[in-house]
Amino acid sequence: MLDFPDAGAAPEESAAGARSETQALDAYSRVVTQVYEGANAAVVAIEARGQRSGTGSGFVFAPDGLVLTNSHVVHGAGEIVVSTTAGARYAASLLGEDVHTDLALLKIAPVQPLPYIALGSARGLRVGQLVVAIGNPLGYASTVTAGVVSALGRSLRATTGRVIDDVIQTDAALNPGNSGGPLLDGSGRAIGVNTAIIAGAQGICFATSIDTAQRLIPELLRHGRVRRASLGISAQNAVLPPRYLRHFGLDAARAVRVVDVAEGGPAARAGAHAGDILVALGGVPCAGIDDLHRLLSVDRIGVPVSLEVLRYDRKLELVVTPAELGE
DSSP states (O other): OOOOTTTTOOHHHHHHHHHHHHHHHHHHHHHHHHHHHHHGGGEEEEEEESSSOEEEEEEEEETTTEEEEOHHHHTTOSEEEEEOTTSOEEEEEEEEEETTTTEEEEEOOOSSOOOOOOBOOSTTOOTTOEEEEEEOGGGOTTEEEEEEEEEEEEEEEOTTSOEEEEEEEEOSOOOTTOTTOEEEOTTSOEEEEEEEEOTTOSSOEEEEEHHHHHHHHHHHHHHSSOOOEEOSEEEEEEEOOHHHHHHHTOSOSEEEEEEEEOTTSHHHHHTOOTTOEEEEETTEEOOSHHHHHHHSOGGGTTOOEEEEEEETTEEEEEEEOOEETTO
């Protein structure tokens, strides 16, 4: 005879179990409802017009009209229109963008202070934690979805080829049009900027950490872009043969092969050649192009640093002074 544990449960026990499930569901619903009601007024719809047109989402994070969104939503637009949930429409100016992290900063000019979303931090997030996303997927305004943090510290490759670090993976449903909208914690604070989905996958969505955004916002306000250092080279990842490891006493089998050196650039002035294998910058091993990008931070601009390269049977230490990327 099959044993069904609940078959003989007393009516009082069944009622208590039902109440417990209802209370749990209500608690979850209350959090999502409260987050939505507190944040929705600050979520905006963005329309990019011109040679490149498109739509997306964003959110006001300062009452004077500063809006955070994705670079890919507004990049190349001749005109940007921001619409609030209250029905107001504003012409927006692009204060700055960073295509390498897919973030953009807009400014609108409201007559009076706007509702805004406070910026939190992703540092205290835990896998399994409840998160809420609000945006305008497929043109459906003020859509809320909820889920959990699926993973932390993911890396996502931007359209430029650079890696976006510290990305939050979530199963809160996102669709085209959600891009640039906020990912919120249970307190209603923005902990990410929704940025990507994997086509064909279900429940695999990504948000750029708000900590990355907070680090870049001052740069976007000050310069309209994020300043980064450059060596003036084009390069590719390289795998070193075992004989190189033995000959040069290297620990890592991966490095960066210099494909081309820009004439008059920092690497050229330092004496670097096409074909050199770059193994370290400033004494820090460089196991690939992604490592090199991380090492070339803004504080490297104009500061001489050692560049270790392999050239034929020699290991050379050059001194290079990185310039600002784009100069």
